[in-house]
Amino acid sequence: MKGFKDFLYDKNDILIALIILAIAALLIAWRMDVIMDYPHTLAEETGTEVTTDDTAIDDSQKQDKDSNQSDTQTDALWSNGALTKSVTVTVHGGSATDAVQDLVNAGLFESYDQFSQVCRDAGHKPENIKATTFTFDAGCTQADIAKIVTA
Known part of the structure; x- marks a missing residue:
């Protein structure tokens, strides 16, 4: 019996470390589906989109495409500082x-x-912008838009 006590006393640190590792491995294996689904859950909560599509374009191409579209849209979108049509x-x-x-x-x-300047002029913080879908009615000004998205 004394030999077993000496062995246990000498090796208890290693034994405890192995038990902790075994428990951690079992927890990870048990919750693997939740761990692997976390990026999609986070994307749903924040309103972002996760894509693994090979046909997705990179950000620089998207910005170039969007800037070209916004140039043609901007002319007809504003008149005397107010929206000419509803925008979602x-x-x-x-x-x-x-x-x-x-x-x-x-x-x-x-x-x-x-956007930051318009927010500050209207007394709002630009970093308080909300992630959701907004519809701005015709006649809204930039100050109105800043108030809506930061309220």
Whole structure:
């Protein structure tokens, strides 16, 4: 019996470490489906889109395409500082600059700096932009849009 006690006393640190590793491995194996689904869950919560499609275009191509569209849309979109027609925009989550980029792509603002300035002038914080789908009615000004998306 003394030999077993000496062995246990000498090796108990290693034994405890092995038990902890075994428990961690069992927990990870048991919850693997939840762990692997986390990026999709996070994307749903923040309103972003996860894509693994090979046909997806990279951000620089998308921005070039969107800037070309916004140039033609912007002329007909604004008249005397107010929208000429209703516009629906989906603002995606992430950083404030990424979220504002959706408004820029829709032709509602020229840049993040312009959006920030309009927000500050109206007494709102530009980083409080919400990730959701907004519909702006004809007649809205940029100040109205800033108030809606940051309220």
